Amino acid sequence: MYSFIEPTQSNQSLGDDGILFVRNEGIFDTMVKTSLLIASMIIVAALIPIQSSFSSPRDLDLIIYPDGSTHISAEIDIDPFLTDYELNLFGSTIDNLVVVGDNEFLLDTDIIDNYVLIQTFGSSVINIEYDIHDLVSKQSKLWTFSLDSPSNFTLLLPQNSAIVGMTNLPINMEIINDQNKLTLPSGKTEIDYLFSNTISNSIPDPKTEINYFSYAIIGGVLIIILIGAVIIIRTKQKNPKSVNHNPITEKNNILDIETIFKLKPDLREDDRELVKFIFNNGGKALESELRKKFLQPRTTMWRAVKRLEREGVIEIEKKDLQNLVKLRKNMEEEE
Amino acid sequence: MKKLAVFAIIVLIFGTVSPSLVDRAYGQNDPSILLRIAVQADKQIVNQLDRVYGDQIPNNLQILYDKGHRAVYSLDESLPDDIEKAKKDFLVAMNSFMQISRIISQSSEKAVVVTVSDKSNRDSTSEIDRLEKYVKTLEKISKKYNTNVESDFIKIYDLIQELRIQINDEYGAYDDVINEIKIILNSIKNDIRESAIKHKSDFIKRFFDRLLNQIDKLLTHAQDNDVDQIQIDKAHALILEIRELLSKNQINDAKVVYVELKELMKNIGYSIQIT
Numbered sequence: 001m002y003s004f005i006e007p008t009q010s011n012q013s014l015g016d017d018g019i020l021f022v023r024n025e026g027i028f029d030t031m032v033k034t035s036l037l038i039a040s041m042i043i044v045a046a047l048i049p050i051q052s053s054f055s056s057p058r059d060l061d062l063i064i065y066p067d068g069s070t071h072i073s074a075e076i077d078i079d080p081f082l083t084d085y086e087l088n089l090f091g092s093t094i095d096n097l098v099v100v101g102d103n104e105f106l107l108d109t110d111i112i113d114n115y116v117l118i119q120t121f122g123s124s125v126i127n128i129e130y131d132i133h134d135l136v137s138k139q140s141k142l143w144t145f146s147l148d149s150p151s152n153f154t155l156l157l158p159q160n161s162a163i164v165g166m167t168n169l170p171i172n173m174e175i176i177n178d179q180n181k182l183t184l185p186s187g188k189t190e191i192d193y194l195f196s197n198t199i200s201n202s203i204p205d206p207k208t209e210i211n212y213f214s215y216a217i218i219g220g221v222l223i224i225i226l227i228g229a230v231i232i233i234r235t236k237q238k239n240p241k242s243v244n245h246n247p248i249t250e251k252n253n254i255l256d257i258e259t260i261f262k263l264k265p266d267l268r269e270d271d272r273e274l275v276k277f278i279f280n281n282g283g284k285a286l287e288s289e290l291r292k293k294f295l296q297p298r299t300t301m302w303r304a305v306k307r308l309e310r311e312g313v314i315e316i317e318k319k320d321l322q323n324l325v326k327l328r329k330n331m332e333e334e335e
Numbered sequence: 336m337k338k339l340a341v342f343a344i345i346v347l348i349f350g351t352v353s354p355s356l357v358d359r360a361y362g363q364n365d366p367s368i369l370l371r372i373a374v375q376a377d378k379q380i381v382n383q384l385d386r387v388y389g390d391q392i393p394n395n396l397q398i399l400y401d402k403g404h405r406a407v408y409s410l411d412e413s414l415p416d417d418i419e420k421a422k423k424d425f426l427v428a429m430n431s432f433m434q435i436s437r438i439i440s441q442s443s444e445k446a447v448v449v450t451v452s453d454k455s456n457r458d459s460t461s462e463i464d465r466l467e468k469y470v471k472t473l474e475k476i477s478k479k480y481n482t483n484v485e486s487d488f489i490k491i492y493d494l495i496q497e498l499r500i501q502i503n504d505e506y507g508a509y510d511d512v513i514n515e516i517k518i519i520l521n522s523i524k525n526d527i528r529e530s531a532i533k534h535k536s537d538f539i540k541r542f543f544d545r546l547l548n549q550i551d552k553l554l555t556h557a558q559d560n561d562v563d564q565i566q567i568d569k570a571h572a573l574i575l576e577i578r579e580l581l582s583k584n585q586i587n588d589a590k591v592v593y594v595e596l597k598e599l600m601k602n603i604g605y606s607i608q609i610t
Contacts, residue, residue, distance in 0.1 A: 071465060083593060121542045139440045163376055164379045164380060164433065164435075165437075169425060172365065196379065
């Protein structure tokens, strides 16, 4: 099923005389309604976990037992249009394998060397649990865990174990029942550890910042900033300093520079320089000319011009796709 | 239209920016963990060196230790301002300590590489813990299927308790109890399988039904787009064959035909997959 979106022409931006005016001040509010903004943010918020979840496996958790055997549990997203799914088991000495699909439906499996063939039949998520004895080796008193993981994973080390070497930077670490639990990145990882009765797990209890908390803070700050920006813009839109943009009714009643400054005593020094230049330039200047004259970046000058427009000192017109900045003619009347 | 465009742009911008913000926040989650791990490793290495060599630490190990210890010191200095340097220091320190501990292990008189996968090297407590975890998983699944195996699970948990007591009993019948547990577990698994057959059959039929309906629609579309009629007819024939096999409960045969159908669909340019 295909649908086509026909382009539509809106006449709203055209004035009665057919001249196109572009008002930058209200453009955001005109084009973006608060509801749209909120809707888009909700969609994005909903998409974040989906984006993250399309890595496979979604969750991978390992528990190392004191004898070096390792319990693996993983949650994996799979194509629901598959009848079978082949999964690498990281080794061949497997015990206690259980695979469940959607709604904890027990799935049939066949182990072939390092792989398991799972009859998924439409499951979109599978949970697999098994014990493996191939991930940890021991030499003298030193235990070495090795894994080439396709995704980030958590690793719970045995009690009284102390890490004495590792090849990767951990993403996080916390202590659970006197056991170190590391979150590690995907790729090859080797961790050496020893069992020690003499040295207790003296690592200070880490501040276990919950990642959801970080999510919430970042999301919250973004939402507050955006809502704030929208409110400010809307407030300004409701109380506009009425600016009459009609170039056809142009009159030669520009105030002299001293009067402008008297009417607007709070203008910034750099803005006064701009006004002086425009005044001396016959009451108008292109924004690009102002940039060249004052050697300012585009955004800085744009902000200055917008500031003066808000103050009611100037008005902006579009001329050949450029911004023409003109001193207001009826400033005194409005004041 | 304008609104739609701006809406799409906002979604795109935030969709692109927000996951990267989250990732960064996650990656930098409490960088002081690096220092904690490194300090702990440093202490362990000092202990090992003391225990094995006393005051006569070999020169190569002393050099390695100094390198690692300096890196730990530098790591401490780097935090919290210079995260990148801290990461490098961490890796240098942990690499040095890893080399030291491996050299010590290799040079040890009792340096024997133990294969953890060898059953004789497994620890009884670990084995019981793993077994108990497995039993709990099966118990959870059995509840889903309404199997009457509750009493079996009670029996298993009692035996597991018995096992834990017998670990330290030289004359205990540890292996016998383990075997008894395994027999009951096999019986439970069979019960679950039997109970699951009906569920499974319905489940698989629903799956194929959904799939074949979708393929039917794709074939209609293919017909509209002038795809070779012979191929389309063949696909329809395969669909009929699958449906017939399913009605006879011949699931595995249906699977084989489905693979053929999938290949055919791919050849005519209609892959069956999530896009």
